Amino acid sequence: xxxxxxxxxxxxxxxxxxxxxxxxxxxxxxxxxxxxxxxxxxxxxxxxxxxxxxxxxxxxxxxxxxxxxxxxxxxxxxxxxxxxxxxxxxxxxxxxxxxxxxxxxxxxxxxxxxxxxxxxxxxxxxxxxxxxxxxxxxxxxxxxxxxxxxx
Amino acid sequence: xxxxxxxxxxxxxxxxxxxxxxxxxxxxxxxxxxxxxxxxxxxxxxxxxxxxxxxxxxxxxxxxxxxxxxxxxxxxxxxxxxxxxxxxxxxxxxxxxxxxxxxxxxxxxxxxxxxxxxxxxxxxxxxxxxxxxxxxxxxxxxxxxxxxxxxxxxxxxxxxxxxxxxxxxxxxxxxxxxxxxxxxxxxxxxxxxxxxxxxxxxxxxxxxxxxxxxxxxxxxxxxxxxxxxxxxxxxxxxxxxxxxxxxxxxxxxxxxxxxxxxxxxxxxxxxxxxxxxxxxxxxxxxxxxxxxxxxxxxxxxxxxxxxxxxxxxxxxxxxxxxxxxxxxxxxxxxxxxxxx
Numbered sequence: 125x126x127x128x129x130x131x132x133x134x135x136x137x138x139x140x141x142x143x144x145x146x147x148x149x150x151x152x153x154x155x156x157x158x159x160x161x162x163x164x165x166x167x168x169x170x171x172x173x174x175x176x177x178x179x180x181x182x183x184x185x186x187x188x189x190x191x192x193x194x195x196x197x198x199x200x201x202x203x204x205x206x207x208x209x210x211x212x213x214x215x216x217x218x219x220x221x222x223x224x225x226x227x228x229x230x231x232x233x234x235x236x237x238x239x240x241x242x243x244x245x246x247x248x249x250x251x252x253x254x255x256x257x258x259x260x261x262x263x264x265x266x267x268x269x270x271x272x273x274x275x
Numbered sequence: 276x277x278x279x280x281x282x283x284x285x286x287x288x289x290x291x292x293x294x295x296x297x298x299x300x301x302x303x304x305x306x307x308x309x310x311x312x313x314x315x316x317x318x319x320x321x322x323x324x325x326x327x328x329x330x331x332x333x334x335x336x337x338x339x340x341x342x343x344x345x346x347x348x349x350x351x352x353x354x355x356x357x358x359x360x361x362x363x364x365x366x367x368x369x370x371x372x373x374x375x376x377x378x379x380x381x382x383x384x385x386x387x388x389x390x391x392x393x394x395x396x397x398x399x400x401x402x403x404x405x406x407x408x409x410x411x412x413x414x415x416x417x418x419x420x421x422x423x424x425x426x427x428x429x430x431x432x433x434x435x436x437x438x439x440x441x442x443x444x445x446x447x448x449x450x451x452x453x454x455x456x457x458x459x460x461x462x463x464x465x466x467x468x469x470x471x472x473x474x475x476x477x478x479x480x481x482x483x484x485x486x487x488x489x490x491x492x493x494x495x496x497x498x499x500x501x502x503x504x505x506x507x508x509x510x511x512x513x514x515x516x517x518x519x520x521x522x523x524x525x526x527x528x529x530x531x532x533x534x535x536x537x538x539x540x541x542x543x544x545x546x547x548x549x550x551x552x553x554x555x556x557x558x559x560x561x562x563x564x565x566x567x568x569x570x571x572x573x574x575x576x577x578x579x580x581x582x583x584x585x586x587x588x589x590x591x592x593x594x595x596x597x598x599x600x601x602x603x604x605x606x607x608x609x610x611x612x613x614x615x
Contacts, residue, residue, distance in 0.1 A: 125482075125521050127468050133520060134470070134478045138513050139433040139550075146430070195426045204428025211428055220428050228424035231324045245427065 146208050153207025157214045161187055188219035195223045221245040280462045281494030287610065288398035289454040290391075291405070291446045293563035294339035296332045298414065298440025301560075305552075306543045310564035311441070312339045318415055318440060329358060329365035329413035334372055336442035337407050344405065344446040351375055352403040355393050356444070357386040357410050359417045359555050366411075375407070383584030384509050385463065386410035387443060387559035388603040394447035395457040395605075409444030409563065412554030421473070421589055434475035436511045436553035439541060443559025445567070452610070455570040458577075459606040461491040465586060467599040473585075473592045477514020477538070477550055480583040483600035484510060485521040487581055491604045492527070499529040503575040506566060508558030508582035508602070509538030511551035537561035558582040570609045577608045 125133070164186050168179040194200040200220045204211045211217055222242055229241035243250065267273045277283045296313040297305065298320075305311075313335055315321070320328035333356065341348060354375040358365045363379045370377035382389040390408035397403040415425050417438045423429060450456060466483040484507050492498065499505065510518055515536040522529065541552035541561065562580055569575045581604040592598065 125485075125524055130468050130482060130517075130521070131470075134517060137517055137520065138475060138478055141432050195428075198426060201426055201428045205430055208430040217428070220426070224424040224426035224428075227426055228419060245423065 149206055150208045150210035153203065153210030154214060155210070157187075157211065157216055161214070184215050187215055191216045191219035192223050195220050196227065200224075218246055218249055221249070277459075278490070278494035280464070281490060282392070282396070282460045282462070283495070284395050284399050284457050284459070286399045287450045287456040287458060287608075288395045288447050289449070289451045289456050290567065290607070291448040291451060291454055292340050292343035293443070293445040293567040294336050294343055295441060295443045295560045295564045296336040296339065297442075297556075297560060298332075300414070301439060301441055304542050304545060304548075305439075305560075306540065307561055307565050310568060311560065312336075312564075318413070325413055325416040325419070326360060326365055327368075329360065329411065329416045330368040332413065332440070332442040333358070333365060333369035333409075333411050333444075336409060336411065336444040337369065337373055340407060340409075340444045340446045344448070346405055346446070348373055348375065351405045351407050351446070353377070353394070353397055353406040355380055355390040355397075355406060355408045357381045357390065357555065359383065359412055360420055365413070365416070380410075382463075382582075382601055382603060383586050384410075384412075384553060384555045384558060385582040385584030385601055385603045386555050387508065387562055388460075388580055388582035388605050389462075391445065391447065391457065391605050392460045392462065392603060394445075395460065398447055398449055404448060406447045407444055408447055409442065410555040410559045411442030412438055412440065412556035414438045414440045414554070417554055431549055432474055433549055434472070434477065434511075434513050435549040436476060436509065436538060436551055437542065437548040438554035439552045439557045439560060441554075441556035441560035443556060443561075443563035445563050455567065455607045456610045457605055458608045459491070459495050461487050461494060461604040463487045463601040463603045465599045465601050467597050469597050471592065471595070471597050473587060473598065475513065476553060476585045476598070477509075477511035478517055479514075479598040480510055480585055480600040480602065481514045481517040481521060483602040484508075484514075484518050484581050484583045485525070487602040487604045488522065488527070488579075489525065491579065491581075491606070495606070497606075499527060499533065502533065502577050502579050502606075504533050504535050504566075505529060505579045505581065506535040506537060506562070508536075508580075508584070509551070509553040510536050510583055511538045511549075511553065512536075513550045514583075515539050555584075566607075570607060573609060575609065577606065580605050580607065
């Protein structure tokens with residue numbers, strides 16, 4: 125059997141990723157995480173002295189703290205197997221990438237192990253996140269300069 | 276040598292004993308658990324790191340094999356084994372503690388059989404009275420080596436396989452009546468069919484398994500009917516059906532009950548392990564427990580073991596390379612008579 129025939133056979137016989145089911149599960153998981161985030165945000169706004177603009181930071185910190193516990197107790201990977209992108213895209217996915225790397229590399233010490241590897245997976249989120257923010261800010265600055273939009 | 280890469284052992288080295296040490300998940304979930312010799316309460320096997328645990332498992336399995344062969348470590352002449360961690364440090368550390376002449380072998384998950392072949396050759400050459408051969412894998416250490424941190428959440432697809440925590444070893448000695456004999460072996464070629472998905476290793480390895488099966492049959496002149504079972508290493512459910520299809524396509528008809536795959540059977544039909552088990556310890560754990568026992572009990576008289584291995588590294592697949600694979604085979608016979 126040559127390579128081409130084999131690759132056709134492989135395509136035919138390998139089980140397909142259940143796309144529709146995965147999309148629905150991702151929607152539900154991602155939606156639930158965001159709803160919880162919204163709840164935490166209201167909590168900070170009603171019980172503490174935060175506004176809608178300033179409540180974002182403590183909300184993110186709280187979510188990451190919850191994820192830290194879930195990751196440490198081995199629960200987040202189970203949520204991710206169910207939720208897929210729904211659990212990877214929100215800030216909880218970022219937290220999980222960071223914390224799981226830190227746990228994994230603990231055996232190599234705090235400096236070269238935890239410190240050096242913590243952002244191994246999450247690092248690209250930061251790099252491209254910062255770069256994208258820079259590009260968007262640049263575009264907006266130009267548009268404001270030419271009077272197309274206002275700040 | 277009977278054909279290129281196909282070996283025939285006229286001295287018929289025996290597998291005197293075999294033993295398997297396995298992790299806690301395997302104790303709970305593997306359908307071969309009742310045949311394993313030792314378990315650990317945690318994946319860490321009482322050690323500080325996963326890699327040390329990996330090493331401990333190898334040492335313990337070697338100790339058990341020697342015990343079963345009624346031998347002391349000083350009675351063994353060689354240790355031939357391998358694992359999947361970089362530079363095979365778990366095997367190296369275990370070898371250091373066992374104080375045996377040692378060659379580390381890397382054939383990825385096919386090391387269970389490549390070590391048996393090398394052990395049989397040493398025995399055949401008259402250089403060894405007892406050689407320990409085997410391979411092992413430890414789930415956490417191997418996942419970290421090839422994939423993501425253990426606690427990192429990502430969705431595995433239906434073709435993914437689960438690396439087992441197990442070490443399987445065998446003691447190869449010059450012919451001893453009443454124990455399974457190594458009659459033939461085929462050294463696998465590295466076969467690359469251009470597949471690139473590291474989460475569908477079964478499909479990548481199936482052509483290598485078929486290549487070795489084909490060469491073994493034509494080299495030895497045997498037909499599939501001569502075997503009580505043809506048992507592949509860790510093709511999993513996806514790779515196994517591809518392998519069987521390839522064989523059928525090329526005119527090799529085998530009864531379904533004779534086709535077995537260690538990876539497909541290891542955790543039963545549990546869907547949480549996706550397409551089945553994998554890892555260097557997977558084939559070793561099944562060959563050196565279930566298959567060895569069935570040979571000893573007389574249920575099998577002649578079996579063909581084809582262990583498969585994917586020869587990739589995290590670097591090679593990130594650089595977009597394909598996954599070359601290999602498969603080594605060994606033919607075991609529970610001997611009584613003269614025919615080869």
